[in-house]
Amino acid sequence: MKKVACICVGAIALTGCSSSGESTDQSSDTLVIYSPNSEGLINATIPAFEEQFGINVELIQAGTGELFKKLESEKGSPVADVMFGGAYTQYASNEELFEPYVSTENENIVEEFQNQTGYSTPYTLDGSVLILNKDLTSDMNIQGYEDLLTEDLKGSIATADPANSSSAFAQLTNILLAKGGYEDEDAWNYVENLFNLIDGKIQSSSSNVYKSVADGEMAVGLSYEDPTVKLLNDQANVEVVYPDEGTVFLPASVAIVKGAQDEENAKKFIDFLLSQEIQDTLGTSTTNRPVRKNAAVSENMKSLDEINVITEDYDYVIEHRDEIVSKYSDIYVKTQSN
Numbered sequence: 001m002k003k004v005a006c007i008c009v010g011a012i013a014l015t016g017c018s019s020s021g022e023s024t025d026q027s028s029d030t031l032v033i034y035s036p037n038s039e040g041l042i043n044a045t046i047p048a049f050e051e052q053f054g055i056n057v058e059l060i061q062a063g064t065g066e067l068f069k070k071l072e073s074e075k076g077s078p079v080a081d082v083m084f085g086g087a088y089t090q091y092a093s094n095e096e097l098f099e100p101y102v103s104t105e106n107e108n109i110v111e112e113f114q115n116q117t118g119y120s121t122p123y124t125l126d127g128s129v130l131i132l133n134k135d136l137t138s139d140m141n142i143q144g145y146e147d148l149l150t151e152d153l154k155g156s157i158a159t160a161d162p163a164n165s166s167s168a169f170a171q172l173t174n175i176l177l178a179k180g181g182y183e184d185e186d187a188w189n190y191v192e193n194l195f196n197l198i199d200g201k202i203q204s205s206s207s208n209v210y211k212s213v214a215d216g217e218m219a220v221g222l223s224y225e226d227p228t229v230k231l232l233n234d235q236a237n238v239e240v241v242y243p244d245e246g247t248v249f250l251p252a253s254v255a256i257v258k259g260a261q262d263e264e265n266a267k268k269f270i271d272f273l274l275s276q277e278i279q280d281t282l283g284t285s286t287t288n289r290p291v292r293k294n295a296a297v298s299e300n301m302k303s304l305d306e307i308n309v310i311t312e313d314y315d316y317v318i319e320h321r322d323e324i325v326s327k328y329s330d331i332y333v334k335t336q337s338n
Contacts, residue, residue, distance in 0.1 A: 031057050031265040034071070035084040036064040037252075040286050041124075048281075049272050055265055064090060071097045071257060081260040082269055087166070089318050091120035091253050099256040101267060105274035105292075110304065112311050113251050113291050122251030123273045124288040127225045127307075128167075128174040130241040131210050136219035137239075144244035145175055148194060148220060155199040156219040158209045163325050167206040170250055171222045172328060173317055177310055178245035182320065188327065195335045214238050225301075229287040232300035242302060246310035251291060 035042065046057050060079075062070070064086045071083060075097065083098070091098070098119040106115050113122045132142055136156065141147065148157060160168035172191070179187035201218075203209045210228055213221040214236045228240045254273060256266040272278060279292035289301060297303060317324070 028262065028265065029055055031055050031082065031262050031269060032060065032080045033057055033082045033084050033269070034060050034062075034067045034080040034257075036062065036067060037085040041282070041288055044281050044286050045273060045278060048278065049269055052272070053265075053268055055268070068094060068097075076259070078257045078259045078261070080257045081262045081266040082254060083257060084254045084269075085252055088120065088122075088251055088253060088314050091117065091255060092314065092318060095119065097255075097258055099258050099260060099263065099266075101256050101270065103267075103270050103274050105271055108276075108293055109274065109291050110293055112309070113249075120253040120255045121270050121274070122291050123254050123270075124252045124282060125249040125291055126252065126289065127242065127247045127249040128171045129223055129225050129228055129247065130243060131213045131221040131223045131228045131231070132239040132241060133213045133216055133219050134237050134239055136216065142220065142241060144241070145178060145190070145194075146245070149190075149197065151197075153219055154197045155201055157194070157198050158201070158203050158212045158218040158221040158223075159198055160204075160206045160209055160222075161202050162328050165206050167224045168209075168222065169321075169325070170224070170248065173312060173324065174243075174246075174248040174310075176324075177248060177312065178243060182313070182316060182324065188331070191328065192331045192335065195331055196338065198335075200336055210238075225289060226287045229298075229300050233287065233298070240300075240302075242307045244308060246308045248310055248312045249289070249304075250312065252288075 033046070042059065046059060049055065050057055067083065068086070068090055071080065095117070100118050102115045102118060103121055109122065113125065115121045130142065140152070159171070162168040162172040173182065175191060176182045176184070176187045179190045181187060203212060206223070207227065209221040210223045210231060212218040214231050225240070228238065231238050232240060254270055256263060256270070260266050274292060276292065276295070279290035279295040282288045283290040283295045283297040283301065289297065
């Protein structure tokens with residue numbers, strides 16, 4: 001397979017990349033992709049795309065927020081053709097940066113995750129899960145959120161800070177939805193009871209959550225599917241639980257940059273990401289859950305058909321994020337004063 005031309009950019013390098021795009025006249029056998037994605041996901045997709053279509057990809061990697069700022073700065077004279085990665089919320093807040101496109105593969109996607117915006121296309125999913133240390137929970141039957149409310153777990157439940165961690169915030173909104181709704185009083189009472197048991201032990205990052213469970217420092221973690229399935233693949237002494245009350249899966253998206261110089265190649269890339277071949281590859285050779293109906297998954301990734309999937313109200317969460325965080329913060333302060 002061809003080697004991907006990859007440029008990792010920092011804040012200083014972004015300015016130089018922007019100016020160089022103004023004089024570039026790309027031919028029909030090139031494609032410029034901006035992506036925050038992991039090497040595993042990149043290697044499972046881009047080389048195969050290059051080989052199949054004879055298209056040379058220039059890959060520019062940086063953090064999601066950094067790349068969206070770069071797209072904003074390049075409006076009117078875009079360098080990139082495709083933005084490959086990032087959450088629904090980031091695309092919904094920057095609609096003006098993207099060209100309308102609905103893939104020819106859209107009808108083959110799980111219905112809840114089909115392209116609804118007309119411009120951003122989900123290609124993988126990541127869900128909120130519970131990760132258990134098998135030794136520390138061997139005498140417990142933890143199947144969902146309600147099973148966490150036991151004094152036996154006080155101080156042994158790991159979570160990151162929903163005010164600062166995207167995965168912890170996703171877990172918070174998953175809990176609220178699963179327990180009755182974002183504004184439901186009983187759901188918020190559950191959050192308060194849970195954080196009383198967490199007992200102020202907030203992890204410094206989302207990665208510390210699942211690592212602390214795998215290392216036996218904590219019994220249970222409020223985590224997400226991708227890294228926890230990797231732990232299973234690596235034969236760590238953990239169990240991954242999809243809560244009985246329901247699991248929210250959030251899509252990672254891809255879109256064509258407005259004014260893209262190689263728009264037709266960009267469409268080919270999006271269709272390719274959703275193809276049966278690539279979705280099966282993602283499900284079996286990476287820990288990224290495919291979004292295509294009936295796509296193959298590894299033995300450590302539970303089938304969607306076996307999971308109680310509940311659907312986030314994305315627009316509500318975007319609009320009320322600050323309100324949700326503020327309410328959580330009040331609860332956290334309250335639990336610390338008890």
